[in-house]
Amino acid sequence: MNQKYSAEMRDRALRMLDEAKPDHSNLMAAVRHVAGLLGMSPETLRVWHRRREVDAGERPGVPTDVAEENKRLRRENAELRKANEVLKAASVFFAKELDRPSTR
Structure with missing residues (x-):
């Protein structure tokens, strides 16, 4: 199921993930929580998060x-x-x- 999300949705999801990270034991727990709230695949959110880190120079790529x-x-x-x-x-x-x- 390939679904396109708007840039606004991606930005909102990443902001929610940033806010949820301190409340969870690890990144994937926060990703699963936020993805569940937004009705999207956790993998989609994880990839967006990784891409943002690469673009910011925080991760190689x-x-x-x-x-x-x-x-x-x-x-x-x-x-x-x-x-x-x-x-x-x-x-x-x-x-x-x-x-x-x-x-x-």
Whole structure:
């Protein structure tokens, strides 16, 4: 069940998690509690929490903005490779046309 949550919902859930952490023995207990209150999967909230830590530099990993830029550059690179292949094929085609003897 893949459900999209709004940015406001994510921010609210993370704020609630921050407030609930001192009342629980560990992070996962707080995650399960808050996720249950909001009717979402504890795994979703845990991933949001981990992503926030990575983005804040508190945990090793690739920050969201860097990951998005990498994704954009990979897409752009793929488009440029396709364009390059088309240009190579066109140059081969036109080179053969120039080498063909004229029938005038």
